[in-house]
Amino acid sequence: MNAPTLPAPLTFSAYKSAYKPIWCPGCGDYSVLSSVTKALAKVQVPPHEVVVVSGIGCSSRIPAYTTCYGFHGVHGRALAAGTGLKVARPDLTVVVAGGDGDGYSIGGNHFLHACRRNVDLTYLVMDNHVYGMTKGQASPTTEPDWDNKLSPGGTGVRSFHPLVIALASGANFVARAFAGDPNGTADIIAQAIRHPGFSFVEILSPCVTFRPEQKEWKKLAHPSPVAPTDDAARAARRIMTDDGFNIGVLYAGDRPVYRSSTGKAKLTPADLEAEFLL
Amino acid sequence: MTAAARKTTKPARRPAARKPALNAPRTIREFMTLALVMETEASQRYAEFADAMEVCNNLEVAALFRKMADIEGRHATQIMTEMGWSEVPPLPPGRATWEGFEAPETAPGDEVHYLMQPWHALQLALASEQRAEAFFGRLARVATVATVRRAALELEAEEREHVELVKAWLAKVPKPDSDWAVDPDPPSYTD
Numbered sequence: 001m002n003a004p005t006l007p008a009p010l011t012f013s014a015y016k017s018a019y020k021p022i023w024c025p026g027c028g029d030y031s032v033l034s035s036v037t038k039a040l041a042k043v044q045v046p047p048h049e050v051v052v053v054s055g056i057g058c059s060s061r062i063p064a065y066t067t068c069y070g071f072h073g074v075h076g077r078a079l080a081a082g083t084g085l086k087v088a089r090p091d092l093t094v095v096v097a098g099g100d101g102d103g104y105s106i107g108g109n110h111f112l113h114a115c116r117r118n119v120d121l122t123y124l125v126m127d128n129h130v131y132g133m134t135k136g137q138a139s140p141t142t143e144p145d146w147d148n149k150l151s152p153g154g155t156g157v158r159s160f161h162p163l164v165i166a167l168a169s170g171a172n173f174v175a176r177a178f179a180g181d182p183n184g185t186a187d188i189i190a191q192a193i194r195h196p197g198f199s200f201v202e203i204l205s206p207c208v209t210f211r212p213e214q215k216e217w218k219k220l221a222h223p224s225p226v227a228p229t230d231d232a233a234r235a236a237r238r239i240m241t242d243d244g245f246n247i248g249v250l251y252a253g254d255r256p257v258y259r260s261s262t263g264k265a266k267l268t269p270a271d272l273e274a275e276f277l278l
Numbered sequence: 279m280t281a282a283a284r285k286t287t288k289p290a291r292r293p294a295a296r297k298p299a300l301n302a303p304r305t306i307r308e309f310m311t312l313a314l315v316m317e318t319e320a321s322q323r324y325a326e327f328a329d330a331m332e333v334c335n336n337l338e339v340a341a342l343f344r345k346m347a348d349i350e351g352r353h354a355t356q357i358m359t360e361m362g363w364s365e366v367p368p369l370p371p372g373r374a375t376w377e378g379f380e381a382p383e384t385a386p387g388d389e390v391h392y393l394m395q396p397w398h399a400l401q402l403a404l405a406s407e408q409r410a411e412a413f414f415g416r417l418a419r420v421a422t423v424a425t426v427r428r429a430a431l432e433l434e435a436e437e438r439e440h441v442e443l444v445k446a447w448l449a450k451v452p453k454p455d456s457d458w459a460v461d462p463d464p465p466s467y468t469d
Contacts, residue, residue, distance in 0.1 A: 008365070009365070011366075020329040020330075020332060020333050021329065021330070021333070022333055023330070024392070025327070025330040025331065025334060025390040025391060025392050025394075026330075026387065026388040026389065026390045026391065028387070028388070030326050030330070030387060031387050034322065034326070178379070179387075180379055180380070180386075180387065180388075181379035181380070182379075182380070183379070183380075184379060206388060208388050215388050218378075218379070218386075218388075221379070
């Protein structure tokens with residue numbers, strides 16, 4: 001008797017759409033796209049069971065460049081859409097993606113509460129410390145002394161620290177990755193997807209157009225010398241005292257994951273319609 | 279486009295070694311897996327560059343990158359055929375040790391510019407082939423298994439041939455003027 005034939009494993013190319021990315025040549029987001037497709041191939045969840053949700057910005061174009069379902073949402077509201085989707089359809093793998101302006105400024109409040117709720121989804125932020133799509137304004141993670149035409153002498157405003165804020169707000173998985181390390185980033189994203197609860201991956205993704213000095217990041221980024229911890233206090237100390245270029249999983253906790261109060265694995269369209277009846 | 283961003287196509291220095299020292303593969307299978315990863319990732323990066331250049335309507339350089347992607351892809355296919363592999367085998371844990379984050383033959387992702395010319399693309403290819411040659415040379419020196427050492431020397435020689443081919447190709451393309459990146463109507467003008 002012939003042994004049953006197993007389907008061939010999905011490769012990264014199964015997750016990459018035919019659309020050519022509209023990003024500046026040299027942008028770190030190209031590598032992040034490659035890492036996302038490689039991570040999904042590692043997890044082996046088929047494209048039709050994955051939804052990539054984004055907000056607005058250069059990096060938020062990413063859903064179109066995958067073969068997964070996509071939702072290109074409203075500025076700063078990607079996490080709200082992703083949370084609703086995951087609660088309604090817990091069977092789907094939800095990956096929310098965007099940039100530092102979308103996630104930490106316009107969507108800053110959603111970020112805090114998404115961490116706190118701990119819904120089982122993965123949030124990828126491609127952080128280039130600038131609003132690139134709108135031509136180079138300072139973002140929440142911009143250094144206070146970044147001198148440019150739009151904020152001469154720098155904004156003088158302290159930078160937002162997304163990793164420690166995520167940790168303090170209750171994210172269950174906190175990691176930092178670097179676009180210049182696409183294979184390492186793919187590993188981290190795969191771990192984030194597999195980890196239950198809200199997984200946050202801050203990806204340093206250089207903007208070669210408005211922050212060309214960020215090309216130096218490839219000389220600064222380095223693998224984290226320590227293993228991930230499940231002790232939030234220890235993780236916080238490490239994150240607050242590291243050099244900002246420490247790459248790896250920095251915290252992997254075991255907080256209970258938020259579940260929909262309906263307790264149903266899947267809502268039918270009729271169920272959803274009933275919930276909206278006045 | 280800022281002045282600094284214009285000067286982006288010099289072959290990049292690889293990042294400082296952050297990973298363990300080079301470990302020699304213990305078997306031909308491990309060695310060929312490394313070689314396959316190098317060719318595959320080089321091909322993917324060139325394809326990415328070709329896409330970016332097509333979007334920027336720099337079709338001459340896009341075609342060149344597409345050609346490079348095809349060449350590296352053919353090398354990868356050749357390895358798969360020679361090894362009788364139908365699937366890409368996983369890298370042995372702890373054995374993929376090259377300096378920096380990416381394989382030596384992979385062109386740095388940030389070394390492209392929308393106004394770059396064939397000369398710049400070939401400079402990137404030359405630097406990539408030279409890194410690959412140096413990598414296999416180092417592997418040959420640290421290899422402790424005779425068959426692996428022979429294979430490393432063979433691929434070092436092959437990469438040396440590629441270096442010469444790219445140099446010959448470079449000799450046929452004009453060197454850009456110093457103001458090649460000046461764009462009177464830049465897409466990211468901020469004044």
